[in-house]
Amino acid sequence: MEKEDNFSDWYLEIVEKAGMSDKRYPIKGMNVWTPYGWKAMKHIDEFIRKELDATGHDEVCFPLMIPETEFKKEKDHIKGFDSEVYWVTHAGLNELDVRLVLRPTSETAMYPMFALWIRSHQDLPLKIYQIVNVFRYETKQTRAFMRVREIHFFESHTCHVSEEDAQRQIEEDTEILSKVAKRLCLPYFLSVRTEWDKFPGAYYTVGIDTVMPNGKTLQMGSIHHYRTNFSIPYEITYEDDKGEHKHVHQTTYGMSERLLGGIIGVHSDDKGLIMPPDIAPFQAVIIPIQSKDNGAMVAEAARSLASKLTEHGIRVKVDDRDIRPGSKYYDWEIKGVPLRLELGGRDIDNKVVTFARRDTGEKGTIDISTVGSGVDLILKMISSTLLERAKKIQMSRVSEISSLDDIPEDKVLKLGWCGCEECGHAFEDKTEMKILGKPYPKEKGYKGKCIICGKETDEYTLAARTM
Amino acid sequence: MEKEDNFSDWYLEIVEKAGMSDKRYPIKGMNVWTPYGWKAMKHIDEFIRKELDATGHDEVCFPLMIPETEFKKEKDHIKGFDSEVYWVTHAGLNELDVRLVLRPTSETAMYPMFALWIRSHQDLPLKIYQIVNVFRYETKQTRAFMRVREIHFFESHTCHVSEEDAQRQIEEDTEILSKVAKRLCLPYFLSVRTEWDKFPGAYYTVGIDTVMPNGKTLQMGSIHHYRTNFSIPYEITYEDDKGEHKHVHQTTYGMSERLLGGIIGVHSDDKGLIMPPDIAPFQAVIIPIQSKDNGAMVAEAARSLASKLTEHGIRVKVDDRDIRPGSKYYDWEIKGVPLRLELGGRDIDNKVVTFARRDTGEKGTIDISTVGSGVDLILKMISSTLLERAKKIQMSRVSEISSLDDIPEDKVLKLGWCGCEECGHAFEDKTEMKILGKPYPKEKGYKGKCIICGKETDEYTLAARTM
Structure with missing residues (x-):
């Protein structure tokens, strides 16, 4: 989908x-x-x-x-x-x-x-x-x-x-x-x-x-x-x-x-939700990567990692279900958990935990000794990446128009409108779009003409199709 | 009232x-x-x-x-x-x-x-x-x-x-x-x-x-x-x-x-509510006791005391209204704030704050240097006093009866009931009281007879008039 x-x-x-x-x-x-x-x-x-x-x-x-x-x-x-x-x-x-x-x-x-x-x-x-x-x-x-x-x-x-x-x-x-x-x-x-x-x-x-x-x-x-x-x-x-x-x-x-x-x-994306860290029910999920001989040891390390993170105020979940790690990755991607932590025998030997960010897919390791502040830092980076990315996308979805002939299908319109009711209704009727309104608070620096009557205006107006 | x-x-x-x-x-x-x-x-x-x-x-x-x-x-x-x-x-x-x-x-x-x-x-x-x-x-x-x-x-x-x-x-x-x-x-x-x-x-x-x-x-x-x-x-x-x-x-x-x-x-009592400290919207109220020459100094000390207590996780309110301290005492007694803290020039000189407990009326002073833990301790004492007092009163409001002739007016009754529906209805009809039931979990050591049919029973029953 x-x-x-x-x-x-x-x-x-x-x-x-x-x-x-x-x-x-x-x-x-x-x-x-x-x-x-x-x-x-x-x-x-x-x-x-x-x-x-x-x-x-x-x-x-x-x-x-x-x-x-x-x-x-x-x-x-x-x-x-x-x-x-x-x-x-x-x-x-x-x-x-x-x-x-x-x-x-x-x-x-x-x-x-x-x-x-x-x-x-x-x-x-x-x-x-x-x-x-x-x-x-x-x-x-x-x-x-x-x-x-x-x-x-x-x-x-x-x-x-x-x-x-x-x-x-x-x-x-x-x-x-x-x-x-x-x-x-x-x-x-x-x-x-x-x-x-x-x-x-x-x-x-x-x-x-x-x-x-x-x-x-x-x-x-x-x-x-x-x-x-x-x-x-x-x-x-x-x-x-x-x-x-x-x-x-x-x-x-x-x-x-x-x-x-x-x-x-x-x-969110084609894989599922992406939860902003501050509202994520679980901010990090720990997936134990167990082999035949280290199962109990890895499970114990996962629990201990979870306690450390909880103490640090991070909402964390250990996924200890008896299914393949790949299926777990898939489930938590759909649910949009911001950070996946994988913990296997090699990680434990190296005193690290492997992470994968849900927002960018980026992977790396965090030292276990400073894992609380490490996870905290990555969660903050995820928040800031999500916000910046979303702002850019929002801007890219706004299109300035100066004529009713060139109305793009999937954009929010930025246009000139004199503010009178007659022109407003005329615009809405012709385009079947809704005028959202002039920006609040007032923004300076715009120069345009009403798209209906041609009168000059120093405030732009946003219009859109609405959900 | x-x-x-x-x-x-x-x-x-x-x-x-x-x-x-x-x-x-x-x-x-x-x-x-x-x-x-x-x-x-x-x-x-x-x-x-x-x-x-x-x-x-x-x-x-x-x-x-x-x-x-x-x-x-x-x-x-x-x-x-x-x-x-x-x-x-x-x-x-x-x-x-x-x-x-x-x-x-x-x-x-x-x-x-x-x-x-x-x-x-x-x-x-x-x-x-x-x-x-x-x-x-x-x-x-x-x-x-x-x-x-x-x-x-x-x-x-x-x-x-x-x-x-x-x-x-x-x-x-x-x-x-x-x-x-x-x-x-x-x-x-x-x-x-x-x-x-x-x-x-x-x-x-x-x-x-x-x-x-x-x-x-x-x-x-x-x-x-x-x-x-x-x-x-x-x-x-x-x-x-x-x-x-x-x-x-x-x-x-x-x-x-x-x-x-x-x-x-x-x-609560005749003066008003008494809020258990854990649910009190304000656990302590600070009343600045100001004289003509120390108004600003006392106000500042009250604010600083409030910050200290807030940092300690205590819900505190400074009452800086322009009315007599006595009126403030009265208002906060009605509202049931567990602890009143009075702060005047002499308290400040002595590096203490004067307290009055809402539950017992007891007064004393707390050292400013350890005021957070001091207030915390008193709040815990208030909780424990309130619970113990309420338990004693509850016990005093239960009266064991063995005959329908001696039913006190304002008590919960402890009585013997065989458990059958007929005797239960008979009791409720005669006394216009409601059977609350037998204790949960089952309590041992009772020996009594059904107040209606006289059959022996090893569990008591509570009955009461209900709100």
């Missing part, structure tokens, strides 16, 4: 063969997180949690269900979700008086409580987040991690005294993103979504996209500035230092398990 | 004042986990995760919803949950063909997948767990952590080649419980539930109970042996080493946020 030629089939095969997720659960689009996939996802959660905690966000957990009455308070918002929420109508043997929505996102669950929690400017900023599953009734074809109906998700919600303070939160969110993405070795674009594509109820939305091998983009998350669009209907106000009552300005930031879909799409 | 006199009111007031949970969410029995309560719960999760991982359980995450068709495969099970599940009947604008249940527990979600995952005896034992929220439509009065409709919960599920192997799993579960409960400073009883009170579908159920100050017991979790009661309807079979196909034997083990309810009930 080849990644570049038929990305969709390749992706599904890899997810299945690597045991990342089981889609045989009897509800379409609701997959089982297997131990291997869940471990990787939880490392991602951990990085997000760390950055949010470090920036003064408090973790909470809100109820899953939202009464229809609360859900419908912000009109644009409900319009956006009308056709894709699950409804609980009965409990036990009773029909409920008020139907309950399974959260597709938690604005309408949280904001009635924010109205109770916030009294004065001293309660601001309020910065909270939760890591939960959300529910969307997808009607398009589902695909593990990329388009599912139960979605693992983090969402942070903040309230501020002013639009400017909320704007500073958006900057902080992009810094958090940059730190998390680095650990995942994931390049991305930040684009200000068009008016007709922004989040229902938002003032503006910044989309976080990455490019797949088929040239389509995958949106992994988004950051929203709400101004007072929610605080007015939900009556979230504070008393400022002059005793005046004002509505808070709000932001949200969310990313989902699509991060994992993005990682699989970006890094 | 006094704990002993009116436990129910005291409990609700403490939960609210300490900011552990917010029950003003617009669905009754679905409360918001506030940062303080959620931090404590996540420490509990962490201890459970650690013990389950160490005993070879793999963490997974199954979908929330279960198709009605799967849910109804095990007859006794559905009967038990019929009146207390939430039903999703619509998605988007469509009515669903098959209604979906929000999991009240995940047997019926997991077992169709187990049937796919297990092929041979080499796949066994299968040991998995998840930490998720489950949903039960409680009709009784709800109470934070103790009786809610969205319940934070861990559930482990295991499959084994034989009944004996499943039995060994139950022993392992009780060892895990003992380790976790020690960290929570929680005493408990293990009782084999009566036939009419066991989990729907179980072969037998061991209940995990603790006693509240009003003498009522709170069930915090349970361990179940299923034999093949689920593997037959869900067709979970394996091929043994002789090529024969057999049904697996199963167990489950679950505990919920009631652990936190139990902790609050057992340890």
Whole structure:
């Protein structure tokens, strides 16, 4: 199965063969997180949690269900979700008086409580987040991690005294993103979504996209500035230092398990997954290479090597199954373990262990005496190689165009757009592509003309086919 | 508000004042986990995760919803949950063909997948767990952590080649419980539930109970042996080493946020919560005692003390609010921070910090030069004091009776029961108490007579009013 030629089939095969997720659960689009996939996802959660905690966000957990009455308070918002929420109508043997929505996102669950929690400017900023599953009734074809109906998700919600303070939160969110993405070795674009594509109820939305091998983009998350669009209907106000009552300005930031879909799409190859070391459930696998007379000795050395690495904080697995080493290599290549360590009689005599990198195939030996720091160093090199390689590939997948006649099939487009809705729709209709938006933050130095009306513009726009 | 006199009111007031949970969410029995309560719960999760991982359980995450068709495969099970599940009947604008249940527990979600995952005896034992929220439509009065409709919960599920192997799993579960409960400073009883009170579908159920100050017991979790009661309807079979196909034997083990309810009930006092140090969001709070001339110096010393303690792995908070120290003491007593550290000019001169223990009120000083290990030691002493004290109180709340005429009002009863259903029902009807069951594992040395029929028995039985 080849990644570049038929990305969709390749992706599904890899997810299945690597045991990342089981889609045989009897509800379409609701997959089982297997131990291997869940471990990787939880490392991602951990990085997000760390950055949010470090920036003064408090973790909470809100109820899953939202009464229809609360859900419908912000009109644009409900319009956006009308056709894709699950409804609980009965409990036990009773029909409920008020139907309950399974959260597709938690604005309408949280904001009635924010109205109770916030009294004065001293309660601001309020910065909270939760890591939960959300529910969307997808009607398009589902695909593990990329388009599912139960979605693992983090969402942070903040309230501020002013639009400017909320704007500073958006900057902080992009810094958090940059730190998390680095650990995942994931390049991305930040684009200000068009008016007709922004989040229902938002003032503006910044989309976080990455490019797949088929040239389509995958949106992994988004950051929203709400101004007072929610605080007015939900009556979230504070008393400022002059005793005046004002509505808070709000932001949200969310990313989902699509991060994992993005990682699989970006890094893996025809042999299988390549796990970025920081999220790999096992960062190194030890394969004992045993002969007839040294079996017990090699097994013992493998166990001792594993303890050393564990002590060094490295997640390691000894594969002591009774099958040929070659079959083990094959299995762990599919699962994308970043580093393979082979340990045989000759290695032991030479006081080394032989390694093979999953990302480059490079082989060599590490001295046993300094194996912890040696493995650590190679894992860091793998992370940096993966990120650099992915950045180059992302750049190579962007193509600048100046006319609608020369649109490449498998590229993200960089083009001039005046920004008006008419030209935007005209472009999308003609190309059947989606405008991702202008870069966030604003980039200088571009000079171009709107591809539809010809008007000059100093900001480029990205457009793409989307996953 | 006094704990002993009116436990129910005291409990609700403490939960609210300490900011552990917010029950003003617009669905009754679905409360918001506030940062303080959620931090404590996540420490509990962490201890459970650690013990389950160490005993070879793999963490997974199954979908929330279960198709009605799967849910109804095990007859006794559905009967038990019929009146207390939430039903999703619509998605988007469509009515669903098959209604979906929000999991009240995940047997019926997991077992169709187990049937796919297990092929041979080499796949066994299968040991998995998840930490998720489950949903039960409680009709009784709800109470934070103790009786809610969205319940934070861990559930482990295991499959084994034989009944004996499943039995060994139950022993392992009780060892895990003992380790976790020690960290929570929680005493408990293990009782084999009566036939009419066991989990729907179980072969037998061991209940995990603790006693509240009003003498009522709170069930915090349970361990179940299923034999093949689920593997037959869900067709979970394996091929043994002789090529024969057999049904697996199963167990489950679950505990919920009631652990936190139990902790609050057992340890707190009229001043507020007392957090066991291992789950305390803040293990120590530093109160700077500032005078007019030393404000900045004391503030700086407080920050430096906090860094030292953080480096030592202690969760610490500096309370630098601009209010009187006395008000701070009061607030942190309600919140149950185990150790208060007061730092004033004289302390700094003497190179010490003054401490006050939340559990005993004891005061003293710790040398700044060894403050990390000093605080650590006191926290350990607090844990051990809390556990010993709670064990003594639990014992004092058990009263042995030999006749139905002398039943104390606020005690757990220890009595003789022959074990037959008729006498059991007679006892429950006459006393309006519930039989918790005979001790697990079996205890020797008791000699008594059935309180109803007078037949001799060598095992005692516990009975109680329940929360």
